[in-house]
Amino acid sequence: AQKITQTQPGMFVQEKEAVTLDCTYDTSDPSYGLFWYKQPSSGEMIFLIYQGSYDQQNATEGRYSLNFQKARKSANLVISASQLGDSAMYFCAMRETGSNYQLIWGAGTKLIIKP
Amino acid sequence: SQTIHQWPATLVQPVGSPLSLECTVEGTSNPNLYWYRQAAGRGLQLLFYSVGIGQISSEVPQNLSASRPQDRQFILSSKKLLLSDSGFYLCAWSGGLSLGAQYFGPGTRLLVL
Numbered sequence: 470a471q472k473i474t475q476t477q478p479g480m481f482v483q484e485k486e487a488v489t490l491d492c493t494y495d496t497s498d499p500s501y502g503l504f505w506y507k508q509p510s511s512g513e514m515i516f517l518i519y520q521g522s523y524d525q526q527n528a529t530e531g532r533y534s535l536n537f538q539k540a541r542k543s544a545n546l547v548i549s550a551s552q553l554g555d556s557a558m559y560f561c562a563m564r565e566t567g568s569n570y571q572l573i574w575g576a577g578t579k580l581i582i583k584p
Numbered sequence: 585s586q587t588i589h590q591w592p593a594t595l596v597q598p599v600g601s602p603l604s605l606e607c608t609v610e611g612t613s614n615p616n617l618y619w620y621r622q623a624a625g626r627g628l629q630l631l632f633y634s635v636g637i638g639q640i641s642s643e644v645p646q647n648l649s650a651s652r653p654q655d656r657q658f659i660l661s662s663k664k665l666l667l668s669d670s671g672f673y674l675c676a677w678s679g680g681l682s683l684g685a686q687y688f689g690p691g692t693r694l695l696v697l
Contacts, residue, residue: 504685512672514628514688560627564684572686574627 472496473561473575481581482551489536490546490578492561501565503544504572505535508558517559520544556582586611590675590689597696603648603662605692607675610656615677617658618686619650622672634658670696 474493482488494503505517520528520535528535536545548555561575587610597603609615619631630643632650640650647666651659658675672693676686 502684506688512674512691512693514674514676514691516685516687519685571630571633572628576627 472573473563475561475575475578477578478576479579479581481583483583484553485550488548488551488555488580490548490559490561490580492544492546492575494542494544494561494563496542496563496565498565501563503535503537504562504564505533505544505546506560506562507555508560508577509554510557514560518546551582553582553584556580586677586687588675588677588687588689590673590692592692593690594693595695597665597694599667599696600664603660603665603669603694605660605673605675605694607658607660607689608656609658609677612656612677612679614655615679616686617652618676618678619658619660620674620676622674624671628674632660665696667696670694 472495476491501522503520507515507517518528518530518533518535520537527537532549534547536547544561546559558577558579560577562572564572589608591606617634620628621631622628631648632640632642634640634652637652637655640652647669648660648662660673662669672691674691675689678684678686
């Protein structure tokens with residue numbers, strides 16, 4: 470079974486609108502971390518935001534926030550006031566203590582911001 | 585602050601030729617190091633990881649090998665490249681056995697002809 474599911478292969482969003490990228494995960498480990506990465510066309514994988522399974526509050530980093538719903542096992546990335554430079558692939562990933570701390574990756578969502 | 589370097593940025597190699605990709609990390613000690621491959625339009629596939637000098641774990645059987653001769657140096661090699669080795673290779677580091685993030689280098693685009 471897929472451990473990380475990103476159901477949106479591609480999204481088009483108008484500039485300045487907010488966008489939500491979906492991510493659901495599957496784990497029986499009580500201690501885990503959830504991550505979002507951005508990969509622009511240059512290829513570099515850029516770490517955006519982290520949410521720990523025991524964190525009480527949703528993580529935020531500038532225009533990025535993580536909508537963490539533990540009971541639903543979802544960790545959606547919200548980008549506020551989207552910009553043309555946000556166009557990229559976005560990957561959700563999870564790290565479990567039970568998987569020797571390796572990152573488990575989703576298939577990614579290609580986000581295109583329209584001017 | 586920590587930085588991670590990879591070279592070369594781009595490489596075109598004939599089938600059957602050897603390969604050596606290098607990755608170095610600065611500003612941290614005893615990092616976990618990782619090699620990933622990404623096919624065009626696909627997600628990341630973990631190839632190797634290392635928790636210390638000389639300690640290499642392979643995730644998938646393949647034509648590639650990895651070595652860690654120094655604490656902050658990770659090398660990906662092949663004796664004879666195959667067409668299927670083409671792809672985008674990313675090196676990453678993380679801070680040991682924790683749930684923290686992995687941080688990636690700029691990557692190497694390898695085209696085997």
